[in-house]
Amino acid sequence: MLDDVRKNVRRAALALVACFGLIAIALGYWQVWRAADLGQDPANPRIADERLLLPRGRILDRTGQVLAESQTTQAGLQRHYADPSLVHTIGFHSDRFGDTDLEAVYAAELSGERSLSPLDRLERQLFHHQPQPDDLVLTIDKRIHDAAIEALGKSSGAIVVVDPRSGAVLAMASRPFFDPNAADSQMPALQGDPSQPLFNRAIQALYVPGSTFKTVTATAALDRNLVDLNQPIMCTTAVKVGSYSVDCKNSQHIPRLTYQQAYAWSSNRVFGLTGLLLGFPNLAPINRWLDDNPPGPYPWTENDGSIQASADVLDEYARRFGFGRAVPFDVPVAVSHIKNPDTPWTPQLLVQTAFGQGELQVTPLQMALVAATVANGGRVPTPYVAADLRRDGSAQQLHEPGQFFSIASSSEVASTMVSFMVEGVDNGYAAKAAISGIKVGGKTGTAEVGDGTSHSWFIGFAPADAPRVAIAVIMEHQGSGSDFATPAAQQVMRLALSVYK
Structure with a gap:
């Protein structure tokens, strides 16, 4: 009888150890191995909250005209687009629906996240350092785009x-x-x-x-x-x-x-x-x-x-x-x-x-x-x-x-x-x-x-x-x-x- 009790206790102990082991492996996987991915995943609630407070780089046409930028409002930083007719060129950034088109493809650069390691991100959080987003310069010429929109008139097309x-x-x-x-x-x-x-x-x-x-x-x-x-x-x-x-x-x-x-x-x-x-x-x-x-x-x-x-x-x-x-x-x-x-x-x-x-x-x-x-x-x-990324007077050619x-x-x-x-x-x-x-x-x-x-x-x-x-x-x-x-x-x-x- 006593032997049976001891066996059951050992089994329970082994099961608990196995469970704790699995938990430790899972935590290690997500907190160490996948930490960098989680830190940049837009579905991460912490990242989503953080996005509301972080500046985002501008998007410019080839002549330097600002097409998209972050503006401070009563609700916090919000993305502002100078001309709605460019939405199918630029895409859009939304805290509710995510990013599309160029806003999505270059999201890491525009948010200043591309070069951050998990250690850099932790340092930024501890010392409240602001990210340094890149500006994205396009090959689009706003004047030619405007002429194209005008030429289409009310017709659907491209x-x-x-x-x-x-x-x-x-x-x-x-x-x-x-x-x-x-x-x-x-x-x-x-x-x-x-x-x-x-x-x-x-x-x-x-x-x-x-x-x-x-x-x-x-x-x-x-x-x-x-x-x-x-x-x-x-x-x-x-x-x-x-x-x-x-x-x-x-x-x-x-x-x-x-x-x-x-x-x-x-x-x-x-x-x-x-x-x-x-x-x-x-x-x-x-x-x-x-x-x-x-x-x-x-x-x-x-x-x-x-x-x-x-x-x-x-x-x-x-x-x-x-x-x-x-x-x-x-x-x-x-x-x-x-x-x-x-x-x-x-x-x-x-x-x-x-x-x-x-x-x-x-x-x-x-x-x-x-x-x-x-x-x-x-x-x-x-x-x-996408022509290049610019920050602090330096430029990185993309193509x-x-x-x-x-x-x-x-x-x-x-x-x-x-x-x-x-x-x-x-x-x-x-x-x-x-x-x-x-x-x-x-x-x-x-x-x-x-x-x-x-x-x-x-x-x-x-x-x-x-x-x-x-x-x-x-x-x-x-x-x-x-x-x-x-x-x-x-x-x-x-x-x-x-x-x-």
């Missing part, structure tokens, strides 16, 4: 302006937007707003690009030496591709035209057939096959014919421009793609994709990079919006300007595409992008969206001989790219060229 030489993003405007100064009180209403003001259309929205995508198709054809630029093409009739009919309506006023003119006047038949012929190098030059009277049956209509090789080429060149992969950027960007991954290629889908419809989905940033790539000699610039993450074509092909885009402005649908005394390159797009309306697109750059700015404009449900997005782009480019050298 405008992205990039320096094609460096990759610096000069404007990233998205409309509608909301006031981050009132986000805490308005968030429930904002979340239920059908216009989606919380949605950053510049980098997260996916749109059908319309004829602006012909820039990718043309680049692929030229880079593979498939086209004779001097051989004219007759384009007056529609061609049946499976159950789909692709026509020459856009260019019907010029029935006999060069490949460059077909681009400037946005011929769907010429570029739809180009897409189908990309995988048949033995047929080069393909001009005869783009004509009203091809030399024979189209190769994909033969018994053993297939468009897979052509689809693979178009997919490859789209990927070179940045489609189908994450674009390197300070904040996450939705991935643009040329079709849904589960959809098999068919001649009907490929012909529509090649002229800018089908299942194509693109971000405005991606299309700005397409224009910037042509302007940058075929190299796809690595975009960035190396002039980097590129892909090569879409040879420099010779890019130069030819520059001439195509200049032709589009000088003698094509992009005429409303013209700026007096400056050569401008551009391509319009009118993207059908299935509800009877069209999105209005423009991509381009200026000056064409030494581009300093590249631009993409999307105006939702506005109609013709020539009539809406193009004059909006002209307005922004004209201002940008006057202030950005």
